[in-house]
Amino acid sequence: MAGSDSILSLDILAEKFARLGGVGKRTAVRLAFSVLDLTDEEAEAFAEAILDAKRSIHRCPVCQNLTDREICPVCADPARDRSTVCVVQDTKSLLAIEKVREYNGLYHVLHGLISPMQGITPDRIRLKELIERVSADESVKEVIIATNPTAEGEATAMYIARLLKPSGIKVTRIANGIPVGGELEYADSYTLQRAFEGRREY
Amino acid sequence: MAGSDSILSLDILAEKFARLGGVGKRTAVRLAFSVLDLTDEEAEAFAEAILDAKRSIHRCPVCQNLTDREICPVCADPARDRSTVCVVQDTKSLLAIEKVREYNGLYHVLHGLISPMQGITPDRIRLKELIERVSADESVKEVIIATNPTAEGEATAMYIARLLKPSGIKVTRIANGIPVGGELEYADSYTLQRAFEGRREY
Numbered sequence: 001m002a003g004s005d006s007i008l009s010l011d012i013l014a015e016k017f018a019r020l021g022g023v024g025k026r027t028a029v030r031l032a033f034s035v036l037d038l039t040d041e042e043a044e045a046f047a048e049a050i051l052d053a054k055r056s057i058h059r060c061p062v063c064q065n066l067t068d069r070e071i072c073p074v075c076a077d078p079a080r081d082r083s084t085v086c087v088v089q090d091t092k093s094l095l096a097i098e099k100v101r102e103y104n105g106l107y108h109v110l111h112g113l114i115s116p117m118q119g120i121t122p123d124r125i126r127l128k129e130l131i132e133r134v135s136a137d138e139s140v141k142e143v144i145i146a147t148n149p150t151a152e153g154e155a156t157a158m159y160i161a162r163l164l165k166p167s168g169i170k171v172t173r174i175a176n177g178i179p180v181g182g183e184l185e186y187a188d189s190y191t192l193q194r195a196f197e198g199r200r201e202y
Numbered sequence: 203m204a205g206s207d208s209i210l211s212l213d214i215l216a217e218k219f220a221r222l223g224g225v226g227k228r229t230a231v232r233l234a235f236s237v238l239d240l241t242d243e244e245a246e247a248f249a250e251a252i253l254d255a256k257r258s259i260h261r262c263p264v265c266q267n268l269t270d271r272e273i274c275p276v277c278a279d280p281a282r283d284r285s286t287v288c289v290v291q292d293t294k295s296l297l298a299i300e301k302v303r304e305y306n307g308l309y310h311v312l313h314g315l316i317s318p319m320q321g322i323t324p325d326r327i328r329l330k331e332l333i334e335r336v337s338a339d340e341s342v343k344e345v346i347i348a349t350n351p352t353a354e355g356e357a358t359a360m361y362i363a364r365l366l367k368p369s370g371i372k373v374t375r376i377a378n379g380i381p382v383g384g385e386l387e388y389a390d391s392y393t394l395q396r397a398f399e400g401r402r403e404y
Binding site: 007008009010012013015016019020021022023030031032033034035036037038040042043044045046047048049050051052053054056057066067068091092 | 209210211212214215217218221222223224225231232233234235236237238239240242244245246247248249250251252253254255256258259268269270293294
């Protein structure tokens, strides 16, 4: 009777869901079942959205932010203050900061944090691009490091501060308005705002 | 600055994820981001799996179970005992019972439970198909009702028992080996087995 209880195409779909970050086996099966509840049109739009996102989203050549335009909207915006670059670990942090509508400078997205424990060395994140950009662009006067206040976030911040010291550029760290050990992505607007106001120079 | 923080194709993808059952807005965004971590090939296979599942999966004309074959593997299996039909509320319950490898009869999948509170009347679930099938097929000697032992599950079981009474077919209910108020889908194999052994006649 082996195999008589399985629906091949559903198993395959569940397996695809399970490849997404943080999706366990049971959740994957539940999500696969709920695809069956979509209309044909919805399912087609879903599949198309996956392909579209993969096709159109790449890293902005200036700040490494994920974007579906040639240069990301922040870098392309002439109203943004080009003298400040805020360094974040990922696009989720950038979106959280943008939501506050308080910061008006540019960004640099690292796409990760240095973590010797997980074998993530400085060359595995977009650090070289930051150094090159800051060295080449004389309009940059301040680099605000806004990595999460976790062990890896602090270590990465220290590392960047040390790297940039010879350049004479002002390097600041957002204040601990964000609860220590927490994640920037989940901070409320007020806490994020306080964190920006209270930034201190290294 | 409105809109400068958004990546259109990512927002669209997140919105598609949010249409799946039990996926909140934050989870949808997280899932959309993790699609970007897939390789191009993985993303294509994911999109294809969605379309495949929708295209190939339909309800078995005999038992209403979801299947990607013409007749579902259980109904098509000549080794299954055709004198017993086990009524379940959904395919998940069926898969849970199949996993125990103890039950060797056929199934009937209702795709829902009667729930006046939620406006689900008897005509909204696959009840008519059960009655027609049982009336037309003289080999059916027993109908085992294995809906979840919740309020709706019990009410649906009672309703079916009453409907089938005139036919003279034996109608049984699986025993309360499953904790009352719980869901069949999450029962362990032993509990499910006891529930089958202890079934009682209406």
